Amino acid sequence: MIRAGLQALLSHWWRNPLQLVTLLGGLALATALWSGVQGVNAEARQSYDAAAATLGEVQFAQLLPASGDQISEATYIALRRTGWLVSPVIEGRRENVRIVGIDPLTAPGTIGPITLTPGTDVAAFLTGRGQVFGTTQTLAALRGLIDADLVEASDIAPNVAITDIGVAQRILGLEGQLSRLIVAPQQPLGQASLADIAPQLTLRQPQGGTDVARLTDSFHLNLTAFGLLAFAVGIFIVNGAIGLAFEQRRSVVRTLRALGFPLHVLIALMAVELLVLALVAGGLGIFLGYLIAAALLPDVAATLRGLYGAEVSGDLQLRPSWWLSGMAIAVGGTGMAAASSLWRLARMPLLAAARPRAWAMAAGKGAGWKGLISVALLLASLLVIVLGKGLLLGFFALGALLIGAALGLPLVLDRVLALGQSMGKSVTASWFWADTRQQLPGLSLALMALLLAMAANVGVSTMVSSFRLTFVGFLDQRLSSELYVYADDPAQAEQLVAYLAPRVDAILPIQSVQADLAGLPSEIYGYRQHATYSDNWQFLTSVDDAWGVLGRGEGVIINEQLYRRANLNLGDEILIAPAVYLPIVGIYGDYGNPIGQAVVTEALFVQVFPTSVPLRFGLRLPSQDVPALSASLRDEFGLSAGNLINQAGIKAFSLNVFERTFTVTTALNFLTLAVAAFAILMSLLTLAGMRLPQLAPVWALGLTRAQIGRLELVRAIILAVVTTLLALPLGLALAWVLLAVVNVEAFGWRLPLYLFPLDYLRLGAFALIAAALAALWPAIRLARTPATDLLKVFANER
């Protein structure tokens, strides 16, 4: 019995392969975009985590050599023997791979090859030739060059190889030397003072603030927003396809039940059928998602490396958590889309008739309450933005805005079409507008998909471009000196200043100390008064004559992060050192750094922090003199490339990085529009078959089939144009929420919203082309409908 029932149910798909394609394709595309984006994000985060664990800089304080490069092993032992629980690390490069040697016995728990699982040969790690852990790519670079066993470990940061300290010393030729010492969080009583045992070492507190994951979150946010929206669009398609399939199978269901097939078995069969379809589509989607992620990852990795110096593996790995979540979202999405259909089936009277066309129009029913929900959602979104706080609420506002707008779309489109109808005078025009309006319900899901895709593209493009403009402007402000020089130690700094003084227009020392400001980890900078700052730095808000007040040492300027996080205001006094309170006279934007900053004059800085010695200097000089001066500094002081940073070079590099970002964004734009176009194509194809009875009279009244086909195409384009136009304000609203709400909650800065009309024009053109392409085939099919088919409509009604 079950077999027969299943056969009856499945025969529907045989007869309607198009619906099957819609269902599988929609779900697969939705899953693909979602899981592709998640794959990229997961890979990047994994890289950050691995890097953070390797470096230990985030969690642990460290002892660093104050001058010179290395720490001797004797110093390490002396520290251990006087109660310093420190763990040695040696670092160096071979074949551009960072070799990190650790001592697993003294290293704090979370450092080291995290792959030390049962079966690991500890003796082989500690003694003998030793073992070097790294990713496949990393090890490939080292193969044949080092004398140690290479062990693949996927959770180690890219381009980093971890091994025992003794092995690393041997590989690097640094026997008896150490790069730094990690300080365990808990130290014993009676520890000797560092100044007595190792005065040459300096203690650096954990660098929690430089957590690269936080910095790069804004980038990942873009991707996630894309993924989520694409998935929502996909679910719209799936919901449409499933609903239609259920409706068309009513007669089958009726017959089966009349033959005595139990309802619950029928529902179970349909649920299982859907589950199987969801798994197939999910699998396909994950495969496609993998391809998308693999294609995007190199660009994403390059972007992140360039922007934030974050090493991200360009190599995608299939993590179980990733494909399982992809499957879960495919099955869950199908369940969501099918729930109402299954519910209706369960409550359907035994002998209810099939009304596929009525179903297709059902979206038009209850337009009133859909309008109400739409308005309610939009209001809720507004309310959350005005009153709410927190990242989750920000995302809620985003969701409410988009769904509210999508639900309201059919109403607005109908109004617009009514307007067109009132203007159309000829008979054909009147018919065209009226027919378009009555077609609207059947197309509304696809149009909603188009609206969301277009809005997402406008929103995310605006956000990325605004971020780019702001960031480039910020670089212009911050990198106003033509050349930056980094001294290795105070003595060299002194020599550099003496050498440079007669050769440049101005030397601007850059010095900072770490401090807690208003209870938040922050940095305090001292600046030398110079037009460079007052000419270039722009305040988000400031008191009158902020530079004047600041210059007299009577005030402090702070960055936006500190201002927002600590809820400070202009005029509030903050404590920058014991007993030194200063009023805030200006707030400046700061997009390269997640922690708080405050800036005071050099004179005040030196007075408050007398031990701080500036090692970094900005140099003002005619830009054509930069290459010559760089060359002479290299020759005179033996400065390495890392000690000399050319402003033009760094800006060019940053812009190059943004180009990469745009490659990623453009690819995602294209993919989301493709999903929407797919939705339109499927809706039109589905409707085409049902519309024959409506078109036959029009044909009989004298319109040629070619004319009807053309009108079909025009109809699709008009709907797409109106939807695209409506998507523009929605996309801008989306961008505004992302920039002004989500960004503030997530990163503490609010980015200004810039408009990019040319980009929107291009996106709109893409959307129209996508819609037109999607409508082309159904229109051609219609134009080629055999006259006999049209005649049949009159012969036997339906």
Added chain:
Amino acid sequence: MNARALLFCLLFPFAAIAQGFAGLGSAADGFAVPAPAPVFDFPTDHALHPDFRIEWWYLTANITGPDGTDYGLQWTLFRSALAPEAANGWQSPQLWMGHAALTTPDQHFVTERLARGGIGQAGVSADPFAAWIDDWTLAGPGFDQLRMTASGPDFAYDVALTAEGPLVFHGADGYSVKSGDGQASYYYSQPRYALSGVITLPDGTVPVTGSAWLDREWSSQPLSDNQTGWDWFSLSFESGDKLMGFLLRQSDGTSFSSATWIGHDGTVAAYSDGAFAARPVEQSQVAGGDIPTTWQVTLPDRGVDVTVSAINRNAWMNVTIPYWEGPVRITGSHDGRGYLEMTGYE
């Protein structure tokens, strides 16, 4: 199991056995194996024996503050070798682990250190005697005059030890059999150190006096495959007599016992399996498990029938491989104080 615990199990078979990882300690591939009728050579034998897989310098002390409060001290240095050889630098296969503890009637402080051999971070030298790991030391001009220090995040101690009697050799002249299969170790003790010094608690320092017991033991295959843990007693009676006894618990529910009677008159008598008995009387909930913290201990041959109870039931050594170790009070046929170590209960 986390990576650190795994590391421990692989490095320290002692700990691995305590964890039920039997088998790791039983193969002695390439390592020297204790042989009967040993001839010791002092002070050389106070230092390490790199040819043997494991070795320890294990000191426990019962001490008293000026107000009569009882405290317990532990200072332990374990050596474990990955290979039977000595080498300089990071390549040395000798690894070290230190445990230090300070027990008060209601608090128990524990800390742990790990070190590689070959780089000077930990080691033992014979003459003058010095055993150390990081800033912890057990050192002096000779084995009879030692200064012992250790420190943790919340406690420290610095005490002087003076031997008041000769070394005592367990089993057959220091060859101590550990199972019916013949597994054995070299084992001797200095059970009579007089102790004086200072302990540091979170509330401040306390001057203390008391007595300490130092065990020296080394082997390559100390336990048999079916042994799951042990209960070790060092008891000092008010009569001046002392008793060392241990039970090695076996997976079939039986146990293997051994004991040494150390008379106040200098007599030493070894007892083989069965003579010494210890029976749990009362269990305590410690660290989520049931641990016997009161025992009935008997050695009928010497008329010993005593109740041994923990001064602080929560003397749980919460180190990477945890066990129970703490001072005990003795009542019954004999009164006195002592130390109890119990492994393999987790």
